[in-house]
Amino acid sequence: MSSSQSRPVFRFAPSTNGHLHLGHALSVLENVHDAERFNGRLLLRIEDIDRTRCTPQLEAAAIEDLSWLGIRFDSLPGRQSDHFDDYSLALDRLRAMGLVYPAFLTRGDVKKAVAAFETEGRIWPRDPDGAPLYPDTDLRRCENERQQLLANGKRHAWRLNMKAACEKAGQSLTWKEYGADGIAEITAAPADWGDIILSRSDAPSSYHLSVVVDDARQGITHVVRGKDLYHATSVHRLLQVLLGLPEPVYRHHRLILADDGRKLSKSNGDTALRQLREAGKQPADIRSLCGF
Structure with a gap:
């Protein structure tokens, strides 16, 4: 096994049915932090199963936002639409x-x-x-x-x-x-x-x-995602066992919440990175808002 294959593998997997918001920035930064900590690789996976709402324009915007934030991935973006x-x-x-x-x-x-x-x-x-x-x-x-x-x-x-x-x-x-x-x-x-x-x-x-098929196909060893998906991990473990798929380890990080206490949502346009950029925020400001 080569050194690249033996390294831990992380992934950031946004759904491109809207513009990325501050919660996405937090999640990708958490992945970057852990990938660096464990000398791992970080992959970008575009979750575009919803072919009606997920558009090439939104995908391009997401990739551009991530690049602006200074995120570097260890491979070209992978897309769910290529693996139906x-x-x-x-x-x-x-x-x-x-x-x-x-x-x-x-x-x-x-x-x-x-x-x-x-x-x-x-x-x-x-x-x-x-x-x-x-x-x-x-x-x-x-x-x-x-x-x-x-x-x-x-x-x-x-x-x-x-x-x-x-x-x-x-x-x-x-x-x-x-x-x-x-x-x-x-x-x-x-x-x-x-x-x-x-x-x-x-x-x-x-x-x-x-998600379980993708994680197995990409060799994901560490899944770092928000606490809103904590309980869903029960279902993912069941499907992994039934399908004979490997078991990654998980970390469910804190969430950035709206002023009224609800989870941030693309559908509500909550704190979209585009809007923050247009308001003059810099990548360092975004990292600070996310606690980095």
């Missing part, structure tokens, strides 16, 4: 295990089911992000009905049968979280997320599926 076949193969493997089913309920259907349930004074279970878990309506459909709906072109997503997947994994799942005090073993709880989406009619892969 990899995600399809992973989905096929899960399907062959009997762990995936077509889900036909729309968001409106789910909203109605939850509302009807909760009018009776009960509380519908929700995932760690607060979204209602998907009903078991489609999971209970007989195979003949499923095939008929598919043959009729009924719009659908593909979801993971979480109960069956956890049984198939057949072990107590954990992930390794590293920090200033060393490495901690964190117990994973993927069932808290219910039957997650793996693929939709308008996207060939979900974030959960693509």
Whole structure:
């Protein structure tokens, strides 16, 4: 093994569905810090599965912002849109295990089911992000009905049968979280997320599926990302075990929050680096705002 292959590998993986904001600057700087600390390599991965909102113009803007900030990567940018076949193969493997089913309920259907349930004074279970878990309506459909709906072109997503997947994994799942005090073993709880989406009619892969496939394909050894993805790591460890993919170590860093306490969002145009640059901020100012 060459010295370059044995070095730790980090990645910064922004979704180019909007302009980068201060939270992205923090995350890439955290990755740069750890890559330098461990003498590792840092890769840039463009997460552009959403072919409607992710545009070449936004990708170019993101790369230009990162260059302006002084970030240097150890390879040319990689793009998820170049690897749709990899995600399809992973989905096929899960399907062959009997762990995936077509889900036909729309968001409106789910909203109605939850509302009807909760009018009776009960509380519908929700995932760690607060979204209602998907009903078991489609999971209970007989195979003949499923095939008929598919043959009729009924719009659908593909979801993971979480109960069956956890049984198939057949072990107590954990992930390794590293920090200033060393490495901690964190117990994973993927069932808290219910039957997650793996693929939709308008996207060939979900974030959960693509991220584990990408990290394995690129040989990522250290995943440094925000605390908002801490609980999602449970799902990623489950998929890694099911697909026989290597396990990276993780670090979930602090977040930069808006004045009202919410997470920064591209959709709200929060503290976009473009706007800060236009207001006269310099790279050193951005680093200072991020605590570097």
